[in-house]
Amino acid sequence: MAYSELYRKIYEAVARIPEGKVVTYGQIAWMAGRPRAPRVVGYAVSKAPRELNLPCHRVVNRLGEMAPFHAFDGPEFQRFLLEEEGVIFLDNGCVDMKKSQWKPES
C-alpha cells in the first residue's frame, strides 16, 4: 500500500496551507476526517516523504509553537521561513494564531 486514505488527506491538507498561514494538528485531523486523531496527523507528517514537499513548517500545535522543529535544520530556520511568508510571531516565540491560523473554507 502506498498511503492510506487518511494519510493522503493529511498530506493534501498540509499542501493546501497557504503561505503566511499556519494550522494546528487538530485542524488537519478534522480536515482528514479524524477530528479525534491529531496524533495520527503528526505521525503521518513525520513519515511524510520529502518528495511531497510538505510545508510542515506551517504545521504547529494549537499553542502556535513549532512542534515540527525536528524536520528542519533548526527552529530558527522554520521561524525565518514563516516570518518571510508573513506569519506573525509573538514575543513569546509562538505564532499569532489569532491572525496566522488558517481557516479552511470547506
Next chain:
DNA sequence: GTGATGACGTCTT
C-alpha cells in the same frame, strides 16, 4: 494478533 509508541488535545489537580 497483541503491545508499545507518538511532530497532540483537553480535562483535572
Next chain:
DNA sequence: CAAGACGCCATCA
C-alpha cells in the same frame, strides 16, 4: 495561573 495525567487513532515492532 501552571503542571500533570488521561484519552484519541493509526502505525511500528
